[in-house]
Amino acid sequence: GNSVTQMEGPVTLSEEAFLTINCTYTATGYPSLFWYVQYPGEGLQLLLKATKADDKGSNKGFEATYRKETTSFHLEKGSVQVSDSAVYFCALSGANSKLTFGKGITLSVRP
Amino acid sequence: NAGVTQTPKFQVLKTGQSMTLQCAQDMNHNSMYWYRQDPGMGLRLIYYSASEGTTDKGEVPNGYNVSRLNKREFSLRLESAAPSQTSVYFCATYPLAKANTGELFFGEGSRLTVL
Numbered sequence: 001g002n003s004v005t006q007m008e009g010p011v012t013l014s015e016e017a018f019l020t021i022n023c024t025y026t027a028t029g030y031p032s033l034f035w036y037v038q039y040p041g042e043g044l045q046l047l048l049k050a051t052k053a054d055d056k057g058s059n060k061g062f063e064a065t066y067r068k069e070t071t072s073f074h075l076e077k078g079s080v081q082v083s084d085s086a087v088y089f090c091a092l093s094g095a096n097s098k099l100t101f102g103k104g105i106t107l108s109v110r111p
Numbered sequence: 112n113a114g115v116t117q118t119p120k121f122q123v124l125k126t127g128q129s130m131t132l133q134c135a136q137d138m139n140h141n142s143m144y145w146y147r148q149d150p151g152m153g154l155r156l157i158y159y160s161a162s163e164g165t166t167d168k169g170e171v172p173n174g175y176n177v178s179r180l181n182k183r184e185f186s187l188r189l190e191s192a193a194p195s196q197t198s199v200y201f202c203a204t205y206p207l208a209k210a211n212t213g214e215l216f217f218g219e220g221s222r223l224t225v226l
Contacts, residue, residue, distance in 0.1 A: 004153075034214070043115075043201055043217035044154070089153060097142055097205045098169070099215060103153040 002027045002100040004090050009105035013080055021075040021105055023064075023090035031092040033057075033066050033073040034099065038087040047075075047088070082109045113137055115218035117202050123224045124192045132187040132221050134202030142205040143185035144169075144215065145177065147198040154201065160185055192225045199223075 007022040025033065032051045036044040048057030053068035064075045073090060090102040118133045134143065141162045146154040156169030160179040174196060176188045189196055199222050203215040 041219075043219045044203075044215075045217065046214040049214065097215070098144070098156055098159060099154075101146075101154040103151055 002031065002092055002094050004092055004100055004102035006090050006102035006105050010108060011105060012108045012110065014110050015082055016079045017109075019075070019077040019080045019084075019107070021088055021090075021107070023073045023075065023102060025071050025073065025090070025092050027071075027092055027094070027100075030068075031094065033064070034091040034093070035062070035064055035073070035075050036089040036091060036101075038089065038104070040086070044089065080107070080109045082111055085109045115202055115204055115216055117200075117218035117221045119221060120219065121222050123226065124189075125226050126193060128192050129188070129190050130192065130223075131189075132200055132202075132223070134185045134187070134218060135183050136202075136204045136216075137183065138204060138206075138216065139182070140204035140206045140216070141182070143179065144203040144205070145175075145185070145187045146201045146203060147171065148201060148220070149198050157187065157200075189223075192223075194225045197223060197225045 003026045005024050034049045035047040037047045038044045048059040050057040050066035056065045062077045064073050085108050087104045087106050089104045091099045115136045144159040145157040148154050155171045158177040160166045163182045166177050178186045199220045201220050202218040
């Protein structure tokens with residue numbers, strides 16, 4: 001079956017630091033890959049996505065590249081802000097648009 | 112434009128009590144989903160409905176039932192609540208069941224505590 005593995009957290013960074021959150025996946029076929037973000041007290045919202053190998057998704061300064069050869073979709077941002085503090089989930093799509101999520105990682109950014 | 116609305120937002124139950132979580136969407140989406148979120152477990156799919164009139168089990172369906180009342184509404188029922196069902200529950204929607212490249216739209220969540 002499909003699965004998503006995220007690096008263990010939580011992660012605490014200082015403002016303007018570089019961020020990398022690792023995500024690897026196991027899936028049959030060619031799934032689409034997603035990063036979702038959950039701000040405190042809110043539901044999840046899509047941050048970025050990639051639908052095929054070598055695609056790069058980007059939004060709000062975050063980027064992730066669909067690497068089929070390493071089955072990875074790592075999230076990066078060059079300079080984090082306090083407002084980026086949230087929980088980040090990597091996910092892949094399966095049949096009937098069912099998403100399989102990773103466990104999530106909490107990011108805290110200090111001023 | 113409300114999007115996906117869940118009620119109630121908070122609920123405390125005693126073991127053995129029953130309750131229903133309601134979800135309504137105004138986006139005319141075909142597919143609806145119920146997930147639960149637990150610390151260190153991420154989100155796990157409980158049940159989903161690819162279209163009006165159909166429901167299917169997800170990864171963790173035991174102890175739950177669902178009803179797709181119409182295109183707008185998808186309810187989740189706990190017949191006899193257990194402490195293991197203490198969680199945050201999210202409803203989500205998607206426009207079309209057959210495509211697999213789009214985004215889900217989530218409600219704000221319902222926090223349930225079972226004592």
